Amino acid sequence: MKYVVIKCGGSVFEQLPPSFYQDIVTIQKQGEWQPIIVHGGGPLISHLLQQTGVETKFVNGLRVTTNEVLDVVEMALSGSINKGIVRKLSKAKGNAIGISGVDGTLFAAKPVEETDSLGFVGEVTNVNTSLLESFVTQGLIPVVSPLGIDAFGQRYNINADMAASAVAQALGAKLCFISDIPGIFHEVNGEKQVFHQLDEEKIEELIEQKIIHGGMIPKVQSALSALYRNVMEVSIVDGTKEHGFVDFMQGKQIGTRIALTQEVPYV
Ligand SMILES: Nc1ncnc2c1ncn2[C@@H]1O[C@H](COP(=O)(O)OP(=O)(O)O)[C@@H](O)[C@H]1O
Numbered sequence: 001m002k003y004v005v006i007k008c009g010g011s012v013f014e015q016l017p018p019s020f021y022q023d024i025v026t027i028q029k030q031g032e033w034q035p036i037i038v039h040g041g042g043p044l045i046s047h048l049l050q051q052t053g054v055e056t057k058f059v060n061g062l063r064v065t066t067n068e069v070l071d072v073v074e075m076a077l078s079g080s081i082n083k084g085i086v087r088k089l090s091k092a093k094g095n096a097i098g099i100s101g102v103d104g105t106l107f108a109a110k111p112v113e114e115t116d117s118l119g120f121v122g123e124v125t126n127v128n129t130s131l132l133e134s135f136v137t138q139g140l141i142p143v144v145s146p147l148g149i150d151a152f153g154q155r156y157n158i159n160a161d162m163a164a165s166a167v168a169q170a171l172g173a174k175l176c177f178i179s180d181i182p183g184i185f186h187e188v189n190g191e192k193q194v195f196h197q198l199d200e201e202k203i204e205e206l207i208e209q210k211i212i213h214g215g216m217i218p219k220v221q222s223a224l225s226a227l228y229r230n231v232m233e234v235s236i237v238d239g240t241k242e243h244g245f246v247d248f249m250q251g252k253q254i255g256t257r258i259a260l261t262q263e264v265p266y267v
């Protein structure tokens, strides 16, 4: 079975055309590629936290997550957003199942390395691929919210780009990040110029120059770790454009494609 993991960013939900969901259903029904959606929802989480008067802070694109924040993250991602996507796919005559990474230990998780100052921010240590495969075998499109769980039942908030990358790595899938920008760009004389292709060296340079910043940092890092481990193709695609996902599937030049120039050290 060939899989394509589609990561839908919270930044773009409101702007996605109905054709986006129809295209996913069409690809699934054609049968060659099985879509799996992993979604974010950062803006809704921030909005709800603001409404409840809880402070929210990001470090290198990752949200500092206390237990209080976790409650809101779970409610927003595994509730409202996850079920909203399932309904939209259903409206597009698709059959989807919405689950969180906690269900069936889809995402076994541990605290992210580097720092413990991020609180309950996790990274995926294992993906329960047989669970995903069993849904797909039944003709369902999995829609996954990025929370994980450890052996002690502790839940973690996982950046959705990192979660999508982990799924793509586990399945050897293609990976498509759907976001609200035309691709990774820099500004030249006030005009946005999109990089159509980037490799690991250029990405490092752009992060150092702060041209890549904020939420784009975990996205490019997730893209690179996917390419180092088993993922054949990664692009960042503009979800606001009609049929961007189909163009990606057809290998057209669209958004920013990330590709390695150096040899993959291991697969
Ligand atoms: N060089 C860059 N090119 C494009 N977007 C960038 C760049 N650097 C930072 N960004 C930011 O990254 C955002 C996309 O990441 P994020 O907010 O996490 O979105 P999503 O919810 O789609 O994952 C863009 O909206 C933009 O503000």
Ligand SMILES: CC(=O)N[C@@H](CCC(=O)OP(=O)(O)O)C(=O)O
Residues within 6 Å of the ligand: 008, 009, 010, 011, 039, 040, 041, 042, 043, 045, 061, 062, 063, 073, 121, 122, 146, 157, 158, 159, 160, 161, 215
């Ligand atoms: C640890 C961490 O930062 N988790 C993210 C999870 C949601 C997410 O990644 O949403 P987007 O894809 O819309 O950015 C957060 O709390 O915002």
